Amino acid sequence: MNTPRSGSPSSADHLDRKVFADYLVRTRWFGGKGRSFEVTDIRVLAELPGRLDDSPHVLDHLVEVTYAAAGDEAGRSPDVELYQVPLALYEHPQGRLDHAFIGWWEDPTLGWVHAYDAVHDREAMACLLRSFDAAAAGELPEGPLAFRRLPGHDLDTTAHSTLFSGEQSNSSVAFGEDSLMKLFRKVTPGVNPDIEIHRALTEVGSDHVAALYGWLEVETAANADGIAQPVMQLAMLQQFFRTATDGWDLALASVRGLLGSPELHATDSGGDFAPEATRLGEAVADVHRLLAEHFPTETRGPEATVALAATMSERLDRALAVVPDLAAHADRLRGIFGRVAELGGLQVQRIHGDLHLGQTLRTSKGWKIVDFEGEPAKQLAERTLPDSPWRDVAGMLRSFDYAPRSVEHSQASGESDAELAELRRMRAGEWANRNRNHFIVAYGGDLTVEQRVLLDAYVADKAVYETVYEARNRPGWLSIPLEAIAQIGA
Known part of the structure; x- marks a missing residue:
């Protein structure tokens, strides 16, 4: 696997915020439809580390959305949300991904790229699955994206991904008949209760939940006062019941x-x-x-x-x-x-x-x-x-x-x-x-x-x-x- 770009999450000044705003309102999972908003920041988290030579570059992003205050909320702090948008970046257009096209721009490292929402792309999702697999073997380089694994299950890294179409607030991707990834779209600093509870119930062997295989989180830097900030959990990988x-x-x-x-x-x-x-x-x-x-x-x-x-x-x-x-x-x-x-x-x-x-x-x-x-x-x-x-x-x-x-x-x-x-x-x-x-x-x-x-x-x-x-x-x-x-x- 190639060595990815890493480093602390930073604002992506080369990205057109209106392009991302236009994409958000086209999705099922964006919670701000019908409200007046603007994209006020786009942060590049890191490139996923599981890339092969013929794979796209997959960069995870956080899009900051700020809503206009209602008339009776004048003087209150603005309502701000963060949405996760992982991008699959290709040098050339990918006709099979036209439905997931976000835009094209000049990347500081890669040059001109065509960007697609990565959950729709099997090549990008294979990259993510390889990263989870490498985490179990301790083979991932240090970086802000941390792939966590629980012991007890070997992933099928040859499995093709299938995006579920009915999801409303998140994006769920099945990998063959082996595992299911839920990628959280609206994210908040702190431990996600879905991961927290699944982890506890998996570790005690509960028969009434899908076993948790792992999760993805980003370790954010300390604030200006040197105070450590909570992690932000981005996705979870768990047991998949195909015939359920x-x-x-x-x-x-x-x-x-x-x-x-x-x-x-x-x-x-x-x-x-x-x-x-x-x-x-x-x-x-x-x-x-x-x-x-x-x-x-x-x-x-x-x-x-x-x-x-x-x-x-x-x-x-x-x-x-x-x-x-x-x-x-x-x-x-x-x-x-x-x-x-x-x-x-x-x-x-x-x-x-x-x-x-x-x-x-x-x-x-x-x-x-x-x-x-x-x-x-x-x-x-x-x-x-x-x-x-x-x-x-x-x-x-x-x-x-x-x-x-x-x-x-x-x-x-x-x-x-x-x-x-x-x-x-x-x-x-x-x-x-x-x-x-x-x-x-x-x-x-x-x-x-x-x-x-x-x-x-x-x-x-x-x-x-x-x-x-x-x-x-x-x-x-x-x-x-x-x-x-x-x-x-x-």
């Missing part, structure tokens, strides 16, 4: 099978999902147990439950301004949240933070939980704070409601037979109740009064959040969380 089925897709298939024969009850359907809900509840419980063993836990006093109840009530107040239909349920919801304030304490630990059926995979060896990044809208420091595991459970219960309701909703829109539509609605409710119950029993058995109070509140709080989301993005689906709210605590 997304939990959401599996649930939808079960629902469609049931609603296709609505004369059958959920217990009679050949696609009954309850056994899977049971196994999934056991998997989530085991992951929570391991997280409690390997990360700090805390018993918080009465002030914690009072604050939690207040936060939920405040979210309801804000939601009422967006979803007036919530007013009919507001007093009952405040009662549900108020009971949390009376609990007198709260057990917290590390949790998933954004758990639903879409964050699970059904493999031939059981259920796997994926994507431990937490809620993307939250700051990194907030996503790593201990929280109640019942928040995760509530997310799964809401997902068990959304799956049948979304199918029933789509079928009802074209159904002229009112009696058949009502029968399907009843069967959708049966499916949701049956699978929620099986999941809960497998997760926690018979719940205590205190556990039920917490769970009801988290479910209601999640549904309130959903009403705002649906009102703003899918008004036709607003009835799904509203119907759930009508049943909670009724």
Whole structure:
């Protein structure tokens, strides 16, 4: 392998910031669409070290985006984000990569180059995989890019890469049937919770996550005062389950099978999902147990439950301004949240933070939980704070409601037979109740009064959040969380 350019990350003055701004708005993963922004800096991190003579030069970059302050934010510090854009640089145009073309410019070292987003290029991704492989053997030169490896798995460096097209906030690349790389697009200084939790669960041999093989991070220089800065983690490499089925897709298939024969009850359907809900509840419980063993836990006093109840009530107040239909349920919801304030304490630990059926995979060896990044809208420091595991459970219960309701909703829109539509609605409710119950029993058995109070509140709080989301993005689906709210605590 050739020796790459290295050194401390630095601003790339030769790059046209408008070119990168134009590219960002064309991607699926850029979070600033619809907002006024400008690219205020482009930093070259380093060249990937795994290059062969006939490979492109692959340079990793951080693009700094600064958003214009809204009218009511005058005087506040500007909102700044960093996005990772690795570039594959070629001397000549690559027609096969036209869809990933960013621009062409004169590089200080290479001369005129054509630049492409590297995740779309198999040659560039092979370079990255070779770098991970060389890290295991201690063969990489010193540089700001650090490839970290965990022992126990030999990578297949001959595997071709395939970029997943459905990714929204990151970029995922599979290498044959051997491994999967998630490249984080929006990056923040500090340890990424997805890497942190996968590492802990891999090292204790958890059966319910994809094993972590390694990760890529950049070691930033000390600031002007000589204070060391936190690392910035850029990508993770882990076990790949080629034949796995997304939990959401599996649930939808079960629902469609049931609603296709609505004369059958959920217990009679050949696609009954309850056994899977049971196994999934056991998997989530085991992951929570391991997280409690390997990360700090805390018993918080009465002030914690009072604050939690207040936060939920405040979210309801804000939601009422967006979803007036919530007013009919507001007093009952405040009662549900108020009971949390009376609990007198709260057990917290590390949790998933954004758990639903879409964050699970059904493999031939059981259920796997994926994507431990937490809620993307939250700051990194907030996503790593201990929280109640019942928040995760509530997310799964809401997902068990959304799956049948979304199918029933789509079928009802074209159904002229009112009696058949009502029968399907009843069967959708049966499916949701049956699978929620099986999941809960497998997760926690018979719940205590205190556990039920917490769970009801988290479910209601999640549904309130959903009403705002649906009102703003899918008004036709607003009835799904509203119907759930009508049943909670009724």
